[in-house]
Amino acid sequence: MNTVRHYVSGDIWAGTSDRFGDVYNPATGAVTAQVALGGAAEVDRAVAAAKAAQPAWGATPPAKRAEIMFAFRGLLKSHVEELAEMLSSEHGKTLPDARGEMARGIEVVEFACGIPQLLKGEYSEGVASGVDSFAIRQPVGVVAGITPFNFPAMVPLWMYPVALACGNAFVLKPSERDPSVVLRIAGLLSEAGLPDGVFNVVNGDKEAVDAILDHPDIDAVSFVGSTAVGQYIYTRGTASGKRVQALCGAKNHLVVMPDADMGQVADALIGSAYGSAGERCMAVSVAVPVGEETADRLVDTLKPRVESLKVAPYTDPASEMGPVVTRQSLERIRGLIGEGIDAGADLVVDGRDIRLQGYEDGFFLGGCLFDRVTTDMSIYRQEIFGPVLSVVRAAGYEDALGMVNDHEYGNGAAIFTRDGDTARDFFTRAKIGMVGVNVPIPVPVAYHSFGGWKRSLFGDHYMHGMEGIRFNTRLKTMTTRWPEGIKEGAVFAFHAGSETKN
Numbered sequence: 001m002n003t004v005r006h007y008v009s010g011d012i013w014a015g016t017s018d019r020f021g022d023v024y025n026p027a028t029g030a031v032t033a034q035v036a037l038g039g040a041a042e043v044d045r046a047v048a049a050a051k052a053a054q055p056a057w058g059a060t061p062p063a064k065r066a067e068i069m070f071a072f073r074g075l076l077k078s079h080v081e082e083l084a085e086m087l088s089s090e091h092g093k094t095l096p097d098a099r100g101e102m103a104r105g106i107e108v109v110e111f112a113c114g115i116p117q118l119l120k121g122e123y124s125e126g127v128a129s130g131v132d133s134f135a136i137r138q139p140v141g142v143v144a145g146i147t148p149f150n151f152p153a154m155v156p157l158w159m160y161p162v163a164l165a166c167g168n169a170f171v172l173k174p175s176e177r178d179p180s181v182v183l184r185i186a187g188l189l190s191e192a193g194l195p196d197g198v199f200n201v202v203n204g205d206k207e208a209v210d211a212i213l214d215h216p217d218i219d220a221v222s223f224v225g226s227t228a229v230g231q232y233i234y235t236r237g238t239a240s241g242k243r244v245q246a247l248c249g250a251k252n253h254l255v256v257m258p259d260a261d262m263g264q265v266a267d268a269l270i271g272s273a274y275g276s277a278g279e280r281c282m283a284v285s286v287a288v289p290v291g292e293e294t295a296d297r298l299v300d301t302l303k304p305r306v307e308s309l310k311v312a313p314y315t316d317p318a319s320e321m322g323p324v325v326t327r328q329s330l331e332r333i334r335g336l337i338g339e340g341i342d343a344g345a346d347l348v349v350d351g352r353d354i355r356l357q358g359y360e361d362g363f364f365l366g367g368c369l370f371d372r373v374t375t376d377m378s379i380y381r382q383e384i385f386g387p388v389l390s391v392v393r394a395a396g397y398e399d400a401l402g403m404v405n406d407h408e409y410g411n412g413a414a415i416f417t418r419d420g421d422t423a424r425d426f427f428t429r430a431k432i433g434m435v436g437v438n439v440p441i442p443v444p445v446a447y448h449s450f451g452g453w454k455r456s457l458f459g460d461h462y463m464h465g466m467e468g469i470r471f472n473t474r475l476k477t478m479t480t481r482w483p484e485g486i487k488e489g490a491v492f493a494f495h496a497g498s499e500t501k502n
Protein backbone atom coordinates (compact mmCIF):
# COMPACT_ATOMS: atom_id res chain seq x y z
CA MET A 1 0.00 0.00 0.00
CA ASN A 2 1.17 3.51 -0.84
CA THR A 3 2.62 5.58 2.01
CA VAL A 4 2.33 9.36 1.76
CA ARG A 5 5.46 10.82 3.30
CA HIS A 6 6.99 14.28 3.74
CA TYR A 7 8.73 16.63 1.29
CA VAL A 8 11.89 18.30 2.54
CA SER A 9 14.76 19.98 0.67
CA GLY A 10 13.28 19.18 -2.72
CA ASP A 11 12.71 15.49 -2.13
CA ILE A 12 10.33 12.95 -0.60
CA TRP A 13 11.50 12.12 2.91
CA ALA A 14 10.29 9.17 5.02
CA GLY A 15 10.82 10.96 8.34
CA THR A 16 11.62 9.22 11.59
CA SER A 17 8.20 9.01 13.25
CA ASP A 18 6.63 5.57 13.47
CA ARG A 19 3.08 6.91 13.58
CA PHE A 20 0.83 6.46 10.53
CA GLY A 21 -2.78 7.31 9.69
CA ASP A 22 -5.25 5.72 7.27
CA VAL A 23 -6.32 7.50 4.11
CA TYR A 24 -9.67 6.38 2.68
CA ASN A 25 -11.49 6.38 -0.60
CA PRO A 26 -14.73 7.81 0.84
CA ALA A 27 -16.79 6.26 -1.96
CA THR A 28 -15.82 2.69 -1.08
CA GLY A 29 -14.85 3.11 2.55
CA ALA A 30 -11.58 1.27 1.79
CA VAL A 31 -8.20 2.33 3.12
CA THR A 32 -6.15 3.28 0.05
CA ALA A 33 -2.95 4.64 1.59
CA GLN A 34 -1.11 5.32 4.81
CA VAL A 35 0.03 8.80 5.71
CA ALA A 36 3.13 9.35 7.80
CA LEU A 37 2.28 11.37 10.91
CA GLY A 38 5.28 13.54 11.64
CA GLY A 39 6.11 15.20 14.95
CA ALA A 40 8.72 17.57 16.35
CA ALA A 41 11.64 15.84 14.58
CA GLU A 42 10.02 16.15 11.14
CA VAL A 43 9.00 19.77 11.76
CA ASP A 44 12.52 20.57 12.97
CA ARG A 45 14.11 19.20 9.84
CA ALA A 46 11.66 20.95 7.50
CA VAL A 47 12.05 24.26 9.32
CA ALA A 48 15.84 23.95 9.28
CA ALA A 49 15.71 23.41 5.49
CA ALA A 50 13.39 26.40 5.10
CA LYS A 51 15.48 28.64 7.31
CA ALA A 52 18.65 27.76 5.42
CA ALA A 53 17.05 28.37 2.01
CA GLN A 54 15.15 31.57 2.81
CA PRO A 55 17.93 34.23 2.75
CA ALA A 56 19.00 33.43 -0.82
CA TRP A 57 15.40 33.06 -1.95
CA GLY A 58 14.40 36.33 -0.26
CA ALA A 59 17.32 38.05 -2.01
CA THR A 60 16.30 36.66 -5.42
CA PRO A 61 14.81 39.49 -7.51
CA PRO A 62 11.00 39.41 -7.50
CA ALA A 63 10.96 39.14 -11.30
CA LYS A 64 12.99 35.93 -11.05
CA ARG A 65 10.64 34.58 -8.39
CA ALA A 66 7.73 35.45 -10.69
CA GLU A 67 9.38 33.47 -13.49
CA ILE A 68 9.24 30.35 -11.30
CA MET A 69 5.59 31.08 -10.52
CA PHE A 70 4.87 31.30 -14.27
CA ALA A 71 6.50 27.91 -14.81
CA PHE A 72 4.60 26.47 -11.83
CA ARG A 73 1.30 27.77 -13.25
CA GLY A 74 2.04 26.04 -16.56
CA LEU A 75 2.82 22.75 -14.83
CA LEU A 76 -0.33 22.92 -12.70
CA LYS A 77 -2.44 23.58 -15.79
CA SER A 78 -0.96 20.68 -17.70
CA HIS A 79 -1.50 18.32 -14.73
CA VAL A 80 -5.06 19.34 -13.83
CA GLU A 81 -6.64 16.02 -14.76
CA GLU A 82 -4.12 13.97 -12.78
CA LEU A 83 -4.39 16.27 -9.75
CA ALA A 84 -8.21 16.42 -9.88
CA GLU A 85 -8.45 12.63 -10.00
CA MET A 86 -5.98 12.33 -7.13
CA LEU A 87 -7.89 14.70 -4.87
CA SER A 88 -11.34 13.30 -5.75
CA SER A 89 -10.21 9.79 -4.87
CA GLU A 90 -9.28 10.88 -1.32
CA HIS A 91 -11.84 13.65 -0.75
CA GLY A 92 -14.84 12.20 -2.59
CA LYS A 93 -15.91 15.31 -4.52
CA THR A 94 -16.99 15.06 -8.16
CA LEU A 95 -14.41 15.56 -10.89
CA PRO A 96 -15.94 18.83 -12.18
CA ASP A 97 -15.74 20.12 -8.60
CA ALA A 98 -12.12 19.00 -8.30
CA ARG A 99 -11.26 20.69 -11.60
CA GLY A 100 -12.95 23.85 -10.32
CA GLU A 101 -10.87 23.64 -7.16
CA MET A 102 -7.70 23.42 -9.24
CA ALA A 103 -8.79 26.37 -11.38
CA ARG A 104 -9.39 28.58 -8.33
CA GLY A 105 -6.05 27.56 -6.85
CA ILE A 106 -4.23 28.32 -10.11
CA GLU A 107 -5.75 31.82 -10.03
CA VAL A 108 -3.71 32.53 -6.91
CA VAL A 109 -0.52 31.44 -8.67
CA GLU A 110 -1.45 33.87 -11.47
CA PHE A 111 -1.84 36.60 -8.88
CA ALA A 112 1.57 35.74 -7.43
CA CYS A 113 3.11 36.08 -10.91
CA GLY A 114 2.50 39.82 -10.55
CA ILE A 115 4.77 40.07 -7.53
CA PRO A 116 7.20 42.68 -8.92
CA GLN A 117 4.30 45.09 -9.29
CA LEU A 118 2.69 44.03 -5.99
CA LEU A 119 5.86 44.61 -3.99
CA LYS A 120 6.50 48.09 -5.35
CA GLY A 121 7.15 50.39 -2.42
CA GLU A 122 6.04 53.92 -1.56
CA TYR A 123 8.22 57.02 -1.76
CA SER A 124 7.67 60.53 -0.41
CA GLU A 125 10.09 63.16 -1.52
CA GLY A 126 10.80 66.06 0.85
CA VAL A 127 8.90 65.04 4.00
CA ALA A 128 11.05 67.75 5.61
CA SER A 129 13.68 70.00 4.23
CA GLY A 130 16.23 67.70 2.61
CA VAL A 131 14.56 64.62 4.05
CA ASP A 132 12.95 61.84 1.97
CA SER A 133 11.04 58.80 3.13
CA PHE A 134 10.28 55.47 1.54
CA ALA A 135 8.63 52.23 2.57
CA ILE A 136 9.27 48.71 1.34
CA ARG A 137 7.95 45.26 2.18
CA GLN A 138 10.36 42.49 3.11
CA PRO A 139 9.64 38.78 3.62
CA VAL A 140 8.72 37.69 7.15
CA GLY A 141 11.02 34.64 6.93
CA VAL A 142 9.66 31.12 7.43
CA VAL A 143 5.87 30.81 7.08
CA ALA A 144 3.92 27.67 7.99
CA GLY A 145 0.54 26.65 6.59
CA ILE A 146 -1.94 24.30 8.29
CA THR A 147 -4.82 23.31 6.04
CA PRO A 148 -8.19 21.47 6.11
CA PHE A 149 -9.42 18.44 4.20
CA ASN A 150 -12.16 20.11 2.18
CA PHE A 151 -9.98 21.81 -0.46
CA PRO A 152 -6.76 19.77 -0.29
CA ALA A 153 -5.20 21.58 -3.26
CA MET A 154 -6.88 25.00 -3.31
CA VAL A 155 -6.57 26.11 0.30
CA PRO A 156 -2.80 25.44 0.43
CA LEU A 157 -2.64 27.34 -2.89
CA TRP A 158 -4.32 30.33 -1.20
CA MET A 159 -1.23 30.49 0.99
CA TYR A 160 2.12 29.40 -0.40
CA PRO A 161 2.22 31.00 -3.87
CA VAL A 162 1.83 34.41 -2.23
CA ALA A 163 4.21 33.59 0.63
CA LEU A 164 6.86 32.27 -1.75
CA ALA A 165 6.51 35.12 -4.24
CA CYS A 166 7.04 37.53 -1.33
CA GLY A 167 10.38 35.83 -0.65
CA ASN A 168 9.48 33.58 2.27
CA ALA A 169 10.26 29.90 2.73
CA PHE A 170 7.26 27.71 3.53
CA VAL A 171 6.43 24.61 5.58
CA LEU A 172 3.01 23.11 4.84
CA LYS A 173 1.11 20.74 7.13
CA PRO A 174 -1.80 19.48 4.98
CA SER A 175 -4.86 17.63 6.20
CA GLU A 176 -4.08 14.03 7.08
CA ARG A 177 -7.38 12.98 5.44
CA ASP A 178 -6.38 13.68 1.81
CA PRO A 179 -2.64 14.41 1.71
CA SER A 180 -1.54 12.94 -1.66
CA VAL A 181 -2.26 15.86 -3.96
CA VAL A 182 -0.06 18.26 -1.98
CA LEU A 183 2.96 16.00 -2.28
CA ARG A 184 2.48 15.69 -6.04
CA ILE A 185 2.23 19.48 -6.34
CA ALA A 186 5.40 19.88 -4.25
CA GLY A 187 7.21 17.91 -6.96
CA LEU A 188 5.82 20.28 -9.60
CA LEU A 189 7.13 23.29 -7.66
CA SER A 190 10.62 21.79 -7.72
CA GLU A 191 10.21 21.04 -11.42
CA ALA A 192 9.30 24.69 -11.96
CA GLY A 193 12.71 25.66 -10.61
CA LEU A 194 12.03 26.49 -6.97
CA PRO A 195 15.28 26.03 -5.04
CA ASP A 196 15.38 23.08 -2.64
CA GLY A 197 14.25 23.85 0.89
CA VAL A 198 12.09 26.85 -0.02
CA PHE A 199 8.93 24.73 0.07
CA ASN A 200 8.55 21.76 2.42
CA VAL A 201 5.70 19.51 3.49
CA VAL A 202 5.31 17.77 6.84
CA ASN A 203 2.37 15.41 7.06
CA GLY A 204 0.82 14.84 10.43
CA ASP A 205 -1.85 15.71 12.96
CA LYS A 206 -1.99 17.70 16.21
CA GLU A 207 1.53 16.64 17.15
CA ALA A 208 3.02 18.27 14.05
CA VAL A 209 0.77 21.31 14.49
CA ASP A 210 1.93 21.84 18.07
CA ALA A 211 5.57 21.54 16.98
CA ILE A 212 4.91 24.24 14.37
CA LEU A 213 3.19 26.55 16.85
CA ASP A 214 6.07 26.35 19.33
CA HIS A 215 8.94 26.40 16.84
CA PRO A 216 11.15 29.46 17.39
CA ASP A 217 12.22 29.64 13.73
CA ILE A 218 8.73 29.92 12.30
CA ASP A 219 7.72 33.55 11.93
CA ALA A 220 4.13 33.31 10.74
CA VAL A 221 1.33 30.74 10.58
CA SER A 222 -1.58 30.63 8.13
CA PHE A 223 -4.38 28.34 9.22
CA VAL A 224 -7.66 27.28 7.63
CA GLY A 225 -9.97 24.85 9.40
CA SER A 226 -12.58 24.60 12.13
CA THR A 227 -13.18 27.36 14.68
CA ALA A 228 -12.19 25.43 17.80
CA VAL A 229 -8.84 24.45 16.28
CA GLY A 230 -8.33 27.88 14.71
CA GLN A 231 -8.82 29.67 17.99
CA TYR A 232 -6.36 27.32 19.65
CA ILE A 233 -3.82 27.89 16.89
CA TYR A 234 -4.24 31.65 17.04
CA THR A 235 -3.86 31.71 20.83
CA ARG A 236 -0.86 29.38 21.03
CA GLY A 237 0.85 30.76 17.92
CA THR A 238 0.59 34.41 18.93
CA ALA A 239 1.68 33.51 22.48
CA SER A 240 4.96 32.32 21.01
CA GLY A 241 5.35 35.60 19.12
CA LYS A 242 4.19 34.54 15.68
CA ARG A 243 2.02 36.41 13.24
CA VAL A 244 -1.11 34.23 12.85
CA GLN A 245 -4.12 34.32 10.54
CA ALA A 246 -6.74 31.65 11.25
CA LEU A 247 -9.68 31.32 8.86
CA CYS A 248 -12.36 29.19 10.47
CA GLY A 249 -15.88 27.76 10.41
CA ALA A 250 -19.01 29.21 8.92
CA LYS A 251 -22.79 29.15 8.80
CA ASN A 252 -23.67 31.03 5.64
CA HIS A 253 -27.19 32.42 5.22
CA LEU A 254 -28.98 33.12 1.96
CA VAL A 255 -31.84 35.60 2.39
CA VAL A 256 -34.66 35.19 -0.11
CA MET A 257 -36.75 38.33 -0.59
CA PRO A 258 -40.34 38.00 -1.87
CA ASP A 259 -39.37 39.61 -5.20
CA ALA A 260 -36.52 37.14 -5.90
CA ASP A 261 -36.58 34.93 -8.98
CA MET A 262 -37.41 31.58 -7.32
CA GLY A 263 -35.93 29.49 -10.15
CA GLN A 264 -32.65 31.34 -9.77
CA VAL A 265 -32.80 30.94 -5.97
CA ALA A 266 -33.38 27.19 -6.24
CA ASP A 267 -30.49 26.76 -8.70
CA ALA A 268 -28.26 28.76 -6.38
CA LEU A 269 -29.24 26.77 -3.29
CA ILE A 270 -28.89 23.37 -4.93
CA GLY A 271 -25.35 24.21 -6.05
CA SER A 272 -24.22 25.99 -2.91
CA ALA A 273 -25.83 23.81 -0.24
CA TYR A 274 -25.27 20.38 -1.78
CA GLY A 275 -22.25 20.84 -4.06
CA SER A 276 -19.23 19.02 -2.66
CA ALA A 277 -21.68 17.39 -0.20
CA GLY A 278 -21.87 20.69 1.69
CA GLU A 279 -18.22 20.43 2.70
CA ARG A 280 -17.33 24.00 1.77
CA CYS A 281 -16.72 26.86 4.16
CA MET A 282 -18.74 29.01 1.76
CA ALA A 283 -21.60 26.49 1.43
CA VAL A 284 -24.99 28.00 2.10
CA SER A 285 -26.42 25.99 4.97
CA VAL A 286 -29.28 28.31 5.96
CA ALA A 287 -31.97 29.68 3.64
CA VAL A 288 -33.97 32.57 5.10
CA PRO A 289 -37.12 33.23 3.08
CA VAL A 290 -38.85 36.47 4.04
CA GLY A 291 -42.57 35.98 4.55
CA GLU A 292 -44.64 32.78 4.75
CA GLU A 293 -45.65 32.88 1.12
CA THR A 294 -42.00 33.13 -0.02
CA ALA A 295 -41.10 30.28 2.34
CA ASP A 296 -43.83 27.98 1.00
CA ARG A 297 -42.81 28.66 -2.60
CA LEU A 298 -39.15 28.08 -1.74
CA VAL A 299 -39.73 24.73 -0.02
CA ASP A 300 -42.09 23.56 -2.78
CA THR A 301 -39.48 24.42 -5.41
CA LEU A 302 -36.56 22.91 -3.54
CA LYS A 303 -38.12 19.63 -2.39
CA PRO A 304 -38.22 17.77 -5.74
CA ARG A 305 -34.79 19.12 -6.68
CA VAL A 306 -33.18 17.84 -3.47
CA GLU A 307 -34.96 14.48 -3.82
CA SER A 308 -33.60 14.02 -7.32
CA LEU A 309 -29.96 14.91 -6.57
CA LYS A 310 -27.71 12.33 -8.18
CA VAL A 311 -25.51 11.00 -5.39
CA ALA A 312 -22.69 8.82 -6.73
CA PRO A 313 -18.92 8.29 -6.57
CA TYR A 314 -16.68 10.65 -8.51
CA THR A 315 -16.01 7.92 -11.05
CA ASP A 316 -19.64 8.24 -12.24
CA PRO A 317 -19.71 11.18 -14.69
CA ALA A 318 -23.38 11.84 -13.81
CA SER A 319 -22.59 12.35 -10.11
CA GLU A 320 -23.76 15.67 -8.68
CA MET A 321 -22.68 14.92 -5.14
CA GLY A 322 -20.17 12.47 -3.70
CA PRO A 323 -19.78 11.02 -0.20
CA VAL A 324 -18.62 12.93 2.87
CA VAL A 325 -15.00 12.55 3.86
CA THR A 326 -14.97 9.98 6.68
CA ARG A 327 -17.26 7.61 8.53
CA GLN A 328 -16.77 9.75 11.62
CA SER A 329 -18.00 12.80 9.72
CA LEU A 330 -21.00 10.82 8.41
CA GLU A 331 -21.94 9.76 11.94
CA ARG A 332 -21.58 13.32 13.26
CA ILE A 333 -23.88 14.70 10.52
CA ARG A 334 -26.44 11.96 11.09
CA GLY A 335 -26.36 12.76 14.80
CA LEU A 336 -27.08 16.43 14.12
CA ILE A 337 -29.97 15.51 11.80
CA GLY A 338 -31.42 13.46 14.66
CA GLU A 339 -31.08 16.46 16.98
CA GLY A 340 -32.93 18.62 14.45
CA ILE A 341 -35.85 16.16 14.31
CA ASP A 342 -35.94 15.89 18.10
CA ALA A 343 -35.99 19.68 18.41
CA GLY A 344 -39.10 19.84 16.22
CA ALA A 345 -37.72 20.89 12.82
CA ASP A 346 -39.55 19.46 9.80
CA LEU A 347 -37.29 17.11 7.78
CA VAL A 348 -38.87 17.60 4.36
CA VAL A 349 -36.27 15.52 2.51
CA ASP A 350 -34.49 12.75 4.43
CA GLY A 351 -31.32 11.52 2.70
CA ARG A 352 -30.17 9.26 5.51
CA ASP A 353 -31.24 5.97 4.01
CA ILE A 354 -29.41 6.21 0.75
CA ARG A 355 -27.83 2.94 -0.43
CA LEU A 356 -25.62 2.76 -3.50
CA GLN A 357 -25.19 -0.66 -5.03
CA GLY A 358 -21.53 -1.66 -4.94
CA TYR A 359 -20.70 1.21 -2.57
CA GLU A 360 -22.47 0.01 0.57
CA ASP A 361 -19.43 0.84 2.73
CA GLY A 362 -18.98 4.33 1.29
CA PHE A 363 -19.67 7.43 3.38
CA PHE A 364 -22.72 8.54 1.42
CA LEU A 365 -25.56 10.71 2.61
CA GLY A 366 -28.37 11.94 0.39
CA GLY A 367 -29.39 15.60 0.34
CA CYS A 368 -31.41 16.63 3.41
CA LEU A 369 -33.80 19.57 3.65
CA PHE A 370 -35.16 20.91 6.93
CA ASP A 371 -38.03 23.41 7.11
CA ARG A 372 -39.23 25.38 10.17
CA VAL A 373 -35.82 25.44 11.80
CA THR A 374 -35.53 27.97 14.63
CA THR A 375 -32.47 29.86 15.79
CA ASP A 376 -32.16 28.00 19.10
CA MET A 377 -31.69 24.58 17.44
CA SER A 378 -28.27 22.95 17.22
CA ILE A 379 -28.74 22.40 13.47
CA TYR A 380 -28.93 26.20 13.17
CA ARG A 381 -26.19 27.11 15.62
CA GLN A 382 -23.57 24.56 14.58
CA GLU A 383 -21.72 24.16 11.33
CA ILE A 384 -22.94 20.79 9.99
CA PHE A 385 -20.49 20.56 7.06
CA GLY A 386 -22.67 18.10 5.17
CA PRO A 387 -25.46 18.12 2.57
CA VAL A 388 -28.09 19.54 4.92
CA LEU A 389 -29.96 22.79 4.23
CA SER A 390 -32.06 24.45 6.94
CA VAL A 391 -34.92 26.79 6.07
CA VAL A 392 -35.50 29.38 8.78
CA ARG A 393 -38.60 31.45 8.10
CA ALA A 394 -38.30 35.19 8.75
CA ALA A 395 -41.25 37.52 9.26
CA GLY A 396 -39.52 40.47 7.60
CA TYR A 397 -36.25 41.72 6.16
CA GLU A 398 -35.01 43.10 9.50
CA ASP A 399 -35.53 39.68 11.13
CA ALA A 400 -33.53 38.04 8.36
CA LEU A 401 -30.70 40.55 8.67
CA GLY A 402 -30.78 40.11 12.46
CA MET A 403 -30.20 36.36 12.07
CA VAL A 404 -27.24 36.97 9.78
CA ASN A 405 -25.73 39.44 12.23
CA ASP A 406 -26.46 37.57 15.45
CA HIS A 407 -24.90 34.30 14.34
CA GLU A 408 -21.46 33.65 15.81
CA TYR A 409 -19.98 33.04 12.35
CA GLY A 410 -19.51 35.73 9.73
CA ASN A 411 -17.85 34.14 6.72
CA GLY A 412 -20.30 34.61 3.83
CA ALA A 413 -23.92 35.61 3.25
CA ALA A 414 -26.07 36.35 0.25
CA ILE A 415 -29.33 38.08 -0.58
CA PHE A 416 -31.51 37.31 -3.57
CA THR A 417 -33.69 40.22 -4.62
CA ARG A 418 -34.50 42.43 -7.58
CA ASP A 419 -34.47 45.53 -5.40
CA GLY A 420 -31.24 47.52 -5.44
CA ASP A 421 -32.04 49.47 -2.29
CA THR A 422 -32.56 46.30 -0.22
CA ALA A 423 -29.41 44.75 -1.67
CA ARG A 424 -27.37 47.83 -0.85
CA ASP A 425 -28.72 47.96 2.69
CA PHE A 426 -27.86 44.28 3.17
CA PHE A 427 -24.33 44.72 1.88
CA THR A 428 -23.82 47.78 4.10
CA ARG A 429 -25.21 46.39 7.34
CA ALA A 430 -24.31 42.66 7.23
CA LYS A 431 -21.58 41.77 9.75
CA ILE A 432 -20.06 39.39 7.25
CA GLY A 433 -16.72 39.18 5.43
CA MET A 434 -17.96 38.18 1.97
CA VAL A 435 -21.40 39.22 0.74
CA GLY A 436 -23.22 38.14 -2.43
CA VAL A 437 -26.10 39.84 -4.17
CA ASN A 438 -27.85 37.24 -6.33
CA VAL A 439 -24.57 35.28 -6.07
CA PRO A 440 -24.77 32.36 -3.63
CA ILE A 441 -21.08 31.64 -2.99
CA PRO A 442 -19.38 35.03 -3.08
CA VAL A 443 -15.80 33.72 -3.06
CA PRO A 444 -13.50 36.61 -4.02
CA VAL A 445 -11.21 36.15 -7.02
CA ALA A 446 -7.51 35.75 -6.23
CA TYR A 447 -6.63 39.44 -6.60
CA HIS A 448 -9.21 40.32 -3.96
CA SER A 449 -8.95 38.83 -0.47
CA PHE A 450 -10.77 35.97 1.26
CA GLY A 451 -11.84 36.05 4.89
CA GLY A 452 -14.71 36.31 7.33
CA TRP A 453 -15.78 38.30 10.37
CA LYS A 454 -16.63 37.31 13.93
CA ARG A 455 -15.61 33.75 14.86
CA SER A 456 -14.87 32.88 11.23
CA LEU A 457 -11.45 34.56 11.41
CA PHE A 458 -8.86 35.16 14.11
CA GLY A 459 -6.14 37.60 13.18
CA ASP A 460 -5.92 40.77 11.16
CA HIS A 461 -5.35 39.66 7.60
CA TYR A 462 -7.40 37.89 4.98
CA MET A 463 -5.84 35.52 2.47
CA HIS A 464 -4.49 36.26 -1.04
CA GLY A 465 -4.96 39.59 -2.81
CA MET A 466 -3.29 42.59 -1.16
CA GLU A 467 -4.14 41.23 2.30
CA GLY A 468 -2.03 38.17 1.46
CA ILE A 469 0.87 40.40 0.49
CA ARG A 470 0.55 42.29 3.79
CA PHE A 471 0.43 39.10 5.86
CA ASN A 472 3.49 37.66 4.15
CA THR A 473 5.68 40.75 4.42
CA ARG A 474 6.96 43.15 7.03
CA LEU A 475 6.81 46.84 6.34
CA LYS A 476 10.05 48.77 6.63
CA THR A 477 10.20 52.55 6.38
CA MET A 478 13.39 54.46 5.69
CA THR A 479 13.89 58.16 6.32
CA THR A 480 16.96 59.67 4.70
CA ARG A 481 18.86 62.92 5.00
CA TRP A 482 22.21 63.46 3.39
CA PRO A 483 24.73 65.86 4.95
CA GLU A 484 24.73 69.27 3.32
CA GLY A 485 27.66 69.96 1.04
CA ILE A 486 27.69 66.45 -0.33
CA LYS A 487 26.72 67.94 -3.70
CA GLU A 488 30.14 69.47 -3.95
CA GLY A 489 32.52 66.86 -5.24
CA ALA A 490 30.23 63.91 -4.78
CA VAL A 491 30.14 61.32 -7.52
CA PHE A 492 26.70 60.22 -8.64
CA ALA A 493 27.47 57.71 -11.31
CA PHE A 494 24.57 56.81 -13.62
CA HIS A 495 26.56 54.03 -15.18
CA ALA A 496 29.24 52.40 -13.08
CA GLY A 497 32.52 54.05 -13.82
CA SER A 498 31.09 56.96 -15.81
CA GLU A 499 32.45 59.47 -13.26
CA THR A 500 29.57 61.91 -13.84
CA LYS A 501 29.81 64.85 -11.45
CA ASN A 502 26.57 66.35 -10.27
Ligand code: NAD
Pocket: 146, 147, 148, 149, 150, 151, 155, 173, 174, 175, 176, 204, 205, 206, 209, 210, 224, 225, 226, 227, 229, 230, 232, 247, 248, 249, 250, 280, 281, 383, 385, 411, 452, 456
Ligand atom coordinates in the same frame (compact mmCIF):
# COMPACT_ATOMS: atom_id res chain seq x y z
P1 NAD B 1 -9.92 20.81 11.25
O1 NAD B 1 -9.94 22.02 12.09
O2 NAD B 1 -10.33 19.51 11.85
O3 NAD B 1 -8.45 20.59 10.66
C1 NAD B 1 -7.71 21.62 10.07
C2 NAD B 1 -6.23 21.36 10.30
O4 NAD B 1 -5.96 21.41 11.71
C3 NAD B 1 -5.76 20.01 9.81
O5 NAD B 1 -4.49 20.17 9.20
C4 NAD B 1 -5.66 19.17 11.08
O6 NAD B 1 -4.64 18.21 11.02
C5 NAD B 1 -5.36 20.19 12.16
N1 NAD B 1 -5.96 19.84 13.45
C6 NAD B 1 -7.11 19.15 13.66
N2 NAD B 1 -7.35 19.04 14.98
C7 NAD B 1 -6.34 19.67 15.63
C8 NAD B 1 -6.04 19.91 17.00
N3 NAD B 1 -6.82 19.47 17.97
N4 NAD B 1 -4.91 20.59 17.30
C9 NAD B 1 -4.10 21.05 16.32
N5 NAD B 1 -4.35 20.85 15.00
C10 NAD B 1 -5.45 20.17 14.65
O7 NAD B 1 -10.80 21.15 9.96
P2 NAD B 1 -11.27 20.16 8.80
O8 NAD B 1 -12.32 19.23 9.32
O9 NAD B 1 -10.10 19.57 8.10
O10 NAD B 1 -11.92 21.20 7.79
C11 NAD B 1 -13.24 21.66 7.89
C12 NAD B 1 -13.32 22.99 8.59
O11 NAD B 1 -12.53 23.95 7.91
C13 NAD B 1 -14.72 23.57 8.59
O12 NAD B 1 -14.99 24.13 9.85
C14 NAD B 1 -14.67 24.65 7.52
O13 NAD B 1 -15.60 25.69 7.68
C15 NAD B 1 -13.29 25.14 7.71
N6 NAD B 1 -12.83 25.86 6.53
C16 NAD B 1 -12.77 27.22 6.61
C17 NAD B 1 -12.39 27.95 5.51
C18 NAD B 1 -12.32 29.44 5.58
O14 NAD B 1 -11.72 30.03 4.71
N7 NAD B 1 -12.89 30.09 6.56
C19 NAD B 1 -12.04 27.29 4.32
C20 NAD B 1 -12.09 25.90 4.28
C21 NAD B 1 -12.50 25.19 5.41
